[in-house]
Amino acid sequence: MSNTFKALLVIQPEKKVFTRTIVERQIDDLPAGELLVLVHYSSLNFKDALSAMGNPGVTRNYPHTPGIDAAGEVLSCSDGSFVPGDQVIVTSYDLGMDTDGGFGQIIRVPSQWALKLPVGLSLRESMMLGTAGLTAALSIYEIEQGVVKPEDGPILVTGATGGVGSLAVAILAKAGYQVVAATGKMTEADYLKSIGAADVIERNDVTQGSERPMMKPLWAGVVDCVGGEMLAAAIKSTKPGGIVTCCGLVGSSDLSLNVFPFILRGVRLIGIDSAECPMTHRTEVWRNMATKWKLTALESMVEEVGLEGLEDKIQSMLKGGLKRRILVRLS
Ligand SMILES: NC(=O)c1ccc[n+]([C@@H]2O[C@H](COP(=O)([O-])OP(=O)(O)OC[C@H]3O[C@@H](n4cnc5c(N)ncnc54)[C@H](OP(=O)(O)O)[C@@H]3O)[C@@H](O)[C@H]2O)c1
Structure with a gap:
């Protein structure tokens, strides 16, 4: 496995100035955590737009990769909670805030932040929801x-x-x-x-x-x-x-x-606080979204972009101008 991956990186070249570029990052630079995940999809949320613009209420430490949502495949898990190949969803907690987030192809997080993809949803569908x-x-x-x-x-x-x-x-x-x-x-x-x-x-x-x-x-x-x-x-x-x-x-x-x-x-x-919502409750609500609340029109509700397309969408979101939810493709 290569030690590098592609990510959106927000940097602060000078006081109160924040810029965004797509770079190659090193896995070794990711924060500590038991779970290493190859991210297939993420999505754009209002908090991500704030983090990308240097909002200190969301992110205090830069350089930083935003993305409070990630869905992908487990590469390794040091505490045995997951096995390589498991499909997982990681959303909120500190992901994308002061922990490098889903706008990178790999994340490393505490294993308690992840839940197994519920039966009935694909990784792509899970991030259309996010x-x-x-x-x-x-x-x-x-x-x-x-x-x-x-x-x-x-x-x-x-x-x-x-x-x-x-x-x-x-x-x-x-x-x-x-x-x-x-x-x-x-x-x-x-x-x-x-x-x-x-x-x-x-x-x-x-x-x-x-x-x-x-x-x-x-x-x-x-x-x-x-x-x-x-x-x-x-x-x-x-x-x-x-x-x-x-x-x-x-x-x-x-x-x-x-x-x-x-x-x-x-x-x-x-x-409603989705960020710190307990895992048992979170799992039940995700199961609802995969079963009785499963949406058939999801595809019409999103626009898909790669990392390169994110800058425009971040700017539109901050102006309240987005017409569809933004699905971010990482793989
Ligand atoms: N508590 C939680 O756990 C949690 C989780 C996720 C998001 N949030 C918060 O929920 C809010 C919505 O998030 P989102 O991801 O859905 O954001 P979003 O995609 O940017 O949608 C916000 C929508 O609000 C409307 N709007 C924008 N500016 C407005 C204004 N000045 N006055 C009135 N309406 C305005 C617009 O819809 P219309 O043009 O249709 O009116 C806009 O599309 C954000 O504040 C976000 O931080 C909280």
Whole structure:
């Protein structure tokens, strides 16, 4: 086996300046860990775009290879948890943050970060889903466990054309829910309907009237990827007993709210943390994505690029301009 592999490397040539190049890296330079994996696919997530731009809230040490998602084949495992040739998924924990990540052809990580590829998914399909799929599925798991049923009314998904949003639309529809997709890109309404949205609304329609203490109750549940005013408005418009999941901050990390939706309607707000989600829970949710929530339209939801195509996609993602999820081919 060669000791070198190809990777995207973010370097910091001077203070506050970060540049990205594709280089040959040495396996010996990877961090310590029991598990060495030949990465076949990764995917682009918002956190990767932040890491690639030098965001200290995501990555503190450069040079660095981002990529919070990786799926591939085990090359070696020093603690015997896996054998060479096992197909594994590694997402989140510290991968791609301060541990070199999936935008390299080889990763070395603690073996507890990996799970066996569930039966029913290929490595490629697993990264079409990636952390975005895991986050969407964790949100929907909470809605189901909170006993919000399809007959209780529509589920609102905000940031609907994004990675988490589009997969939430598709999985919710597969699970039998009526989905209302809120987007800033009404030109993508037909696409959102093609993946399962029953209705598509303009992002501002959600927030209209949000200065009021409470709004008309519309949603049995909400999968929010945006935060800020959008999340506050969604909570104020949730029906009694409804569940709102919160995973993202593309709009804002602030949340200006009163307690009325909670004490007068019993609305439940649930935070989603895919990064530190326990392995047992993670495994169950991945199994759902490989079985009862398996999506047939995944291929239409992604655009595939090699490492060379990543720079453009990172820039588009930071401008909120991506129309499809980005699958990254490493092999
Ligand atoms: N908590 C977790 O475990 C977890 C895991 C994964 C991701 N996340 C977070 O979830 C969020 C979404 O991630 P992603 O990977 O889906 O990102 P993404 O692919 O970039 O999608 C974000 C979407 O949000 C909408 N949007 C962008 N800027 C906006 C703005 N200023 N105001 C309102 N809407 C805006 C856009 O959709 P429309 O044009 O359709 O509105 C965009 O496509 C991010 O904040 C990410 O950090 C959290």
